[in-house]
Amino acid sequence: MSETEHEAAPGAGPTDGPRAGRRRLGVGMVGYAFMGAAHSQGWRTVGRVFDLPVDARLAAVCGRDGTAVRAAADRLGWAAAETDWRALIARDDVDLVDICTPGDSHAEIAIAALDAGKHVLCEKPLANTVEEAEAMAAAAARAAARGQVAMVGFNYRRVPALALARRMVAEGRLGTLRHVRLTYLQDWLVDPSFPLTWRLRKDRAGSGALGDLGAHIVDLAQFLTGEAVAGVSALTETFVRERPLLEGTSTGITAAGAGAGAGDGDGGPVRAGEGAARAGEVTVRAGEVTVDDAAVFTARFPSGALASFEATRFAAGRKNALRLELNGSDGSLAFDLERLNELSFHDHTEPADSSGFRRILVTEPGHPYLEAWWPPGHGLGYEHTFVHQARDLLHAIATGTAPEPSFADGLSVQRVLAAVEESAAKNAVYTPVGAPARARVNAHAETGAHIA
Secondary structure, three states: OOEEOOOOOOOOOOOOOOOOOOEEEEEEEEOOOHHHHHHHHHHHHHHHHOOOOOEEEEEEEEOOOHHHHHHHHHHHOOOOEEOOHHHHHHOOOOOEEEEOOOHHHHHHHHHHHHHOOOEEEEEOOOOOOHHHHHHHHHHHHHHHOOOOOEEEEOHHHHOHHHHHHHHHHHOOOOOOEEEEEEEEEOOOOOOOOOOOEHHHOHHHHOOOHHHHHHHHHHHHHHHHHOOOOOEEEEEEEOOOOEEEEEEOOOOOOOEOOOOOOOOOOOOOOOOOOOOOOOOOOOEEEEEEOOOOOEEEEEEEOOOOOEEEEEEEOOOOOOOOEEEEEEEEOOEEEEEEHHHOOEEEEEEOOOOOOOOOOEEEEOOOOOOOOHHHOOOOOOOOOOOHHHHHHHHHHHHHHHHOOOOOOEHHHHHHHHHHHHHHHHHHHOOOOOEEOOOOOOOOOOOOOOOHHHHO
C-alpha cells in the first residue's frame, strides 16, 4: 500500500530516501539480470532528477536463487529479496510489480499482480503469443476500472530525440507520410559456438530476433506514425540451427540447462565471447535453435504509407544498431541510436538551393524530458530511457491517467509479430494484421506536456 513518510523506510538504500511528506509507492521487481539492472537504475535515479508527484521505493526484488538475488538486492539498491514472485506480489509494501523475466512468464505474473490490485510494468514484448497478450490486455482493462495502471517497457519511446520526432510528425512537419524504414541490427549470435540460451528457445522467448528486436521497431513505427500496421509480407530465417547446450554453471546470458528461468534470466545483448563454451569447464551437447535468427518484412499502414523492417542478431560488427527514417510529402526525419542525442531533419518546403538534412542536437530544455537534466549540449545515454520510463509511469499512477505504451499497445505489436510469422510460414504471402486493438495507436509516449 502507498504511504506518506518523512524518513527513509528501514532497509531502504541510500538513493531511496523520499522527499518530506511525499506519497511513496513501493516497487517490487521480478528478475535482476541485464534488464533488471537497467530498470533498477531508472527507479533509483528518477526521484533525484524529476520533480515527481509520488516517490518510488525499491521495496523488493525477486529471483529463484536465494543467494544470487540477495546479492543483486544489495548491488542494485533493493530493500529486500524474495525467491517466489507470488510472495513478492503478496507483500504489503509492494504497490507496483515490475516484470523483467523471459516472455513465457509475463502473462502469469502480470495477470496475478493486476488481480491482486497492483500496478504493473512489463518488459517487451508483452507476451509470447497473441492469446497471452489478449488475456493480459483484458486483465489490464479490468484493473483500470479499479484505478490501476499497466504499461509495457518499450524504452526507446523515451529517447528524447524520438519523442521529439513523434511531436514533429504530430505537428505535420513531414506532411503526408509515404515511407517508414526501420532496422535493428546486432551481431552477438554470429559465432556458431555461442551456446543455446533461453532467447533461442521458442518455448521461453516466443520468437528470436523478431520478438527481441523486431518488437521494438514495430512499436516505434506505430508510435511515430500514430497508425497501427495493417498487413505484412515477411521472410524469416534461422542460420545456425544447432548450438552447444551447456551443462553446469555459466555466466552472462544464462545457458539452457544452467538455471535460466523466471526471476534470474532477463538476458539481453552480450559482449563477444560471453557465455561461450570453454573446454574442460562444461559438458557440451547439441541443442536445437527453435526461433528465427533474422526477420525481414514489408508493411502497409491504413493511410497508404509503406514500411520496411529488418531485425537480425547476425549483422557482424553491429552491436546495437537501431536506425530509422520517415519520408513525407513535406520533409523527412532520420535517427540512429548510436547517435541518440541527434535527430536529422529535412524540410522539403524550403528552397531547393538551400535545403538539405540538418542535425538537431536534442539537448535543449524545451525538448522532451530535457528540462530536468544538464545544460544544452550535454548528452544523455541508454540508461536515461529507463529513468524517463519510471517518470512517466509514476505520473500516470499519481494522476490516474492511462500510461503509454499500454497493454493494448503491446497487444497491437504482438499481433503484428504473429502476422509476420504467419506470412513467413507462407513464403512471404501478404498477411493482414488480425483484429487490431484500435484503428490508430495513441501517439503520446509521455504526458501531454512533452508531446503538445
